[in-house]
Amino acid sequence: MEAKHPSESRTVLTDLVLPGETNQLNKLFGGELLARMDRAAGIAARRHSRKISVTASVNHVAFNEAIPLGSVVTVEAMVSRAFNTSMEVVIDVWTEDQENGQKTRVNEAIYTFVAVDEQGKPTAIPQIQPETKLEQQRYDGALRRKQLSLVLAGKMKPHDATELKALFL
Numbered sequence: 001m002e003a004k005h006p007s008e009s010r011t012v013l014t015d016l017v018l019p020g021e022t023n024q025l026n027k028l029f030g031g032e033l034l035a036r037m038d039r040a041a042g043i044a045a046r047r048h049s050r051k052i053s054v055t056a057s058v059n060h061v062a063f064n065e066a067i068p069l070g071s072v073v074t075v076e077a078m079v080s081r082a083f084n085t086s087m088e089v090v091i092d093v094w095t096e097d098q099e100n101g102q103k104t105r106v107n108e109a110i111y112t113f114v115a116v117d118e119q120g121k122p123t124a125i126p127q128i129q130p131e132t133k134l135e136q137q138r139y140d141g142a143l144r145r146k147q148l149s150l151v152l153a154g155k156m157k158p159h160d161a162t163e164l165k166a167l168f169l
């Protein structure tokens with residue numbers, strides 16, 4: 001399988017924050033944002049793998065800034081690294097000043113998707129070749145994050161997490 005670039009999976013969803021999607025403070029519900037991020041990340045994973053792709057893990061979410069009612073919110077997702085059957089997808093969330101168009105990065109998240117066949121069995125995917133400096137940084141950190149996620153899920157022994165150990169030794 002030929003390697004692909006992160007930009008080939010780039011997925012951008014832009015939508016408003018409507019009244020039914022906010023809490024008592026008129027800010028966007030965290031769960032609504034998680035759903036938007038999952039949708040964008042799922043499309044990005046499918047664009048990379050061209051296979052059915054399921055969410056295996058939400059590895060990191062930071063709600064850095066609340067998003068007010070009426071905001072224009074852009075969710076941008078891109079595969080940062082592909083392993084055998086799994087992919088790390090990095091998601092950036094932006095709001096847009098509707099007067100001057102200036103964008104502010106308000107949230108970020110990292111999800112893991114797994115490509116599966118019609119029976120739900122994990123299946124091989126193309127590798128990825130980063131092109132930009134940011135893509136290279138995200139690629140380089142992805143194995144460490146994968147190992148952390150697997151250790152936390154009880155699917156890897158801490159002793160086997162070589163990348164994680166390298167941080168401390």
Ligand SMILES: CC(=O)SCCNC(=O)CCNC(=O)[C@H](O)C(C)(C)COP(=O)(O)OP(=O)(O)OC[C@H]1O[C@@H](n2cnc3c(N)ncnc32)[C@H](O)[C@@H]1OP(=O)(O)O
Pocket residue numbers: 038042053054055056057082083084085086087112114116120121122146149150153155
């Ligand atoms: C788009 C959606 O929202 S889909 C709906 C929500 N998601 C789901 O319903 C998924 C339900 N879960 C599943 O179907 C299964 O658990 C799967 C397909 C995700 C994984 O199946 P498993 O039997 O655990 O497969 P397996 O152990 O072979 O792991 C497959 C890959 O996922 C990786 N993986 C599994 N769990 C995790 C985790 N918690 N964190 C990071 N990576 C993980 C493995 O390391 C492996 O990666 P690799 O092949 O690239 O090295």
